[in-house]
Amino acid sequence: NSPSVEASQRKFRQDINALRAWAVISVVLYHFGAFGFSGGFLGVDIFFVFSGFLMTGIIVSGLETQKFSIFTFYFARVKRIIPALIVLCLVLLFLGWFLLAPDDYATLAKHVKDSLLFVSNETYRKESGYFDSLSHEKWLLHTWSLSVEWQFYLLLPLVLSGAWLVKKSRRWLLLVVVILLLYSLIVCINKTYSAPTKAFYLIKYRYWEMLAGGVAFFLSDYIRRVPIIYRNALFLLSLVCISVPVFFITKDSAWPGYLALIPVLGAAGFILSERNNSSFINNAIVVWAGEHSYSIYLWHWPVVVLLDYFQLLSNN
Secondary structure (H helix, E strand, O other): OOHHHHHHHHHOOHHHHHHHHHHHHHHHHHHOOOOOOOOHHHHHHHHHHHHHHHHHHHHHHHHHOOOOOHHHHHHHHHHHHHHHHHHHHHHHHHHHHHHOOHHHHHHHHHHHHHHHOOOHHHHHHHHOOOOOHHHHHOOOOOHHHHHHHHHHHHHHHHHHHHHHHHOOOHHHHHHHHHHHHHHHHHHHHHHHHHOHHHHHHOHHHOHHHHHHHHHHHHHHHHHOOOOHHHHHHHHHHHHHHHHHHHHHOOOOOOOOOHHHHHHHHHHHHHHHHOOOOOOOOOOHHHHHHHHOHHHHHHHHHHHHHHHHHOOOOOOO
């Protein structure tokens, strides 16, 4: 192998891939009404954490080596997210032409536009709650999370680059991230009880989850120096936090709110423990699901809506 290939292999984290697999499996099983997965929707919160971890790592590492380019960062996100989303939208517009009434098709077209502009979280916030029965009529409802992530991708490099201009220190960047995280968390908890639909959909109340992944990036060097026995304990505790709530949280729970701290802290702890040698992490099914998680996430919800359209699936 060439040095560049070896470097890219070292950067690939099987544990994060496994976390990605668990997140998407949880969401899919929840949406298909699988028994026991009443809280599977929290897989999205797990997605947010490792997304924040990876993006923070890219930006901070680039700033420290003076090689960070906001344009390159944005272009990489475009290449990763948009082509597959366009294909999905075109397929839905084609199928919708034959399946949907004119008014419903017009609604689909609007949702396609808002999804491609990454403002669908605001659109669905205005229309109805995520857990309402009407959600099964929205073919692109799941793109709300892509919109939140995209908005985060736009803002994070600007915030970190601006902070870096003030003081070129990793500790300073960590302080900025922690302050922003605490603000978002506090307003999220408050808004979950006063306006739960806003708290669910809007980035202001969600970016703390992604910044939790950012904090994990800053702490990772320190955690590597912790004795392995403590890292193993962290790994086991994090497994409990990302798995148990899936079976006990329900759509009637106040979400995200303080309850979301459980899977978010669990996902951050899972990343920090850096366990790449567990058998279930390297399981072929887990590896495949993690590597294809974006495609699985994109296509699973329209399948749910289609089955429900033909009354082949019971609503959650």
